[in-house]
Amino acid sequence: MNYFFRAEKMTVGYHNKPLIENVEFALKKGEILTLIGPNGAGKSTILKSLTGQLELIAGTVYIGEGELLKMPGNLRSQKMAVVFTKRLHSELMTCEDVVATGRYPYTGRFGLLGDEDRRIIRQVMDMVNVTAIKDQDFTRISDGQRQRVMLARAICQEPEIIVLDEPTSYLDVRYKLEFLSILQRMKREKNLTVIMSLHELELAERVSDKILCINGRYVDRYGTPREIFTRGYISDLFSIESGSYDEESEDMELVRADGEPKVFVIAGAGSGRRTFRELQRKSVPFAAGIISRNDLDYPAAKALAAKVLAAESFEPVDDETLQSAKEQIDRCDTVICCREHFGTQEAYNEELWKYAQAAGKQIYTAEAWKNTRIGE
Numbered sequence: 022m023n024y025f026f027r028a029e030k031m032t033v034g035y036h037n038k039p040l041i042e043n044v045e046f047a048l049k050k051g052e053i054l055t056l057i058g059p060n061g062a063g064k065s066t067i068l069k070s071l072t073g074q075l076e077l078i079a080g081t082v083y084i085g086e087g088e089l090l091k092m093p094g095n096l097r098s099q100k101m102a103v104v105f106t107k108r109l110h111s112e113l114m115t116c117e118d119v120v121a122t123g124r125y126p127y128t129g130r131f132g133l134l135g136d137e138d139r140r141i142i143r144q145v146m147d148m149v150n151v152t153a154i155k156d157q158d159f160t161r162i163s164d165g166q167r168q169r170v171m172l173a174r175a176i177c178q179e180p181e182i183i184v185l186d187e188p189t190s191y192l193d194v195r196y197k198l199e200f201l202s203i204l205q206r207m208k209r210e211k212n213l214t215v216i217m218s219l220h221e222l223e224l225a226e227r228v229s230d231k232i233l234c235i236n237g238r239y240v241d242r243y244g245t246p247r248e249i250f251t252r253g254y255i256s257d258l259f260s261i262e263s264g265s266y267d268e269e270s271e272d273m274e275l276v277r278a279d280g281e282p283k284v285f286v287i288a289g290a291g292s293g294r295r296t297f298r299e300l301q302r303k304s305v306p307f308a309a310g311i312i313s314r315n316d317l318d319y320p321a322a323k324a325l326a327a328k329v330l331a332a333e334s335f336e337p338v339d340d341e342t343l344q345s346a347k348e349q350i351d352r353c354d355t356v357i358c359c360r361e362h363f364g365t366q367e368a369y370n371e372e373l374w375k376y377a378q379a380a381g382k383q384i385y386t387a388e389a390w391k392n393t394r395i396g397e
């Protein structure tokens with residue numbers, strides 16, 4: 022296999038003291054690799070070592086057939102752009118000046134910018150949406166704006182590979198999506214290779230070809246998003262104790278209110294999730310049903326309900342589950358019905374609603390229960 026960028030048997034750390042050993046990966050041109058892992062796991066350390074900002078304790082980094090860290094600085098900068106927004110120092114410069122420094126590998130430190138350089142700078146500033154702030158002092162812009170200016174600077178460098186440390190951490194939702202779209206466009210149009218660290222797992226899952234999981238001692242997993250996001254893995258990697266993360270739905274939930282349920286929530290078709298979370302905020306233990314395992318409500322119910330009555334996906338609800346749901350309603354004082362009307366394939370939930378009515382339960386809609394004293 023013809024790889025464009027390879028890390029072989031890398032040992033990284035500080036003051037010659039290994040932090041993570043045997044880091045290895047190989048990327049084809051145009052692939053996106055993302056490093057994920059808990060705070061302090063070693064993601065930045067690996068990125069700094071790959072780019073030569075921190076001396077490698079052992080191992081080799083290849084770009085093509087050449088050893089990256091043995092290349093002269095200018096050649097390396099033409100091949101690789103580095104964006105470390107966390108630690109940034111700059112003298113008095115406008116945002117445009119900062120973007121323009123991306124052209125140094127081509128013009129030299131004191132070289133004059135030519136028309137072509139200026140055209141690239143303008144085009145890239147437009148693409149990353151920083152033209153409006155180009156004349157502002159770089160030290161007096163927001164963290165998110167700074168991240169975008171630094172991205173523009175890196176793109177101006179016209180590198181073959183770009184290395185970014187937490188490039189999205191300060192970006193709002195619009196700019197996070199724009200950032201990923203820019204990376205995908207650069208990958209498609211220029212065959213750009215990307216190595217970055219991300220804390221947003223849902224973004225990592227969407228954009229990455231490969232993911233490297235670091236846990237503070239070693240590389241725990243390396244593979245495609247499909248290979249990485251298996252059930253229970255993220256909770257393990259991040260040692261999640263307060264709450265839960267569902268790898269299938271990417272739902273993150275706080276700690277469930279445990280205890281004997283006093284409220285039964287009739288949900289389904291995604292109608293119940295908000296109510297589950299509202300009940301969690303009020304520390305009310307609840308039961309939920311009957312929810313198909315492929316329903317949008319299911320991951321949240323599994324994480325937050327003290328008891329879930331579930332049905333197999335695309336299968337009719339069996340009598341046993343219906344009976345258990347009724348028994349659960351018998352034990353509750355209150356029923357919250359999040360369904361405004363029941364679908365024709367949902368007769369079981371309509372039956373539960375009628376059952377609760379016949380049993381004289383207090384029945385509220387998803388809106389109305391909030392005006393009660395439940396959870397107080």
Ligand SMILES: Nc1ncnc2c1ncn2[C@@H]1O[C@H](COP(=O)(O)OP(=O)(O)OP(=O)(O)O)[C@@H](O)[C@H]1O
Binds near residue numbers: 035058062063064
């Ligand atoms: N300059 C340094 N000298 C010595 N140790 C350091 C230095 N910088 C970081 N470390 C240590 O190296 C370990 C890994 O840090 P690193 O910054 O690589 O983690 P990270 O995965 O990028 O974390 P985060 O998600 O919090 O940014 C930590 O234990 C940290 O304390």
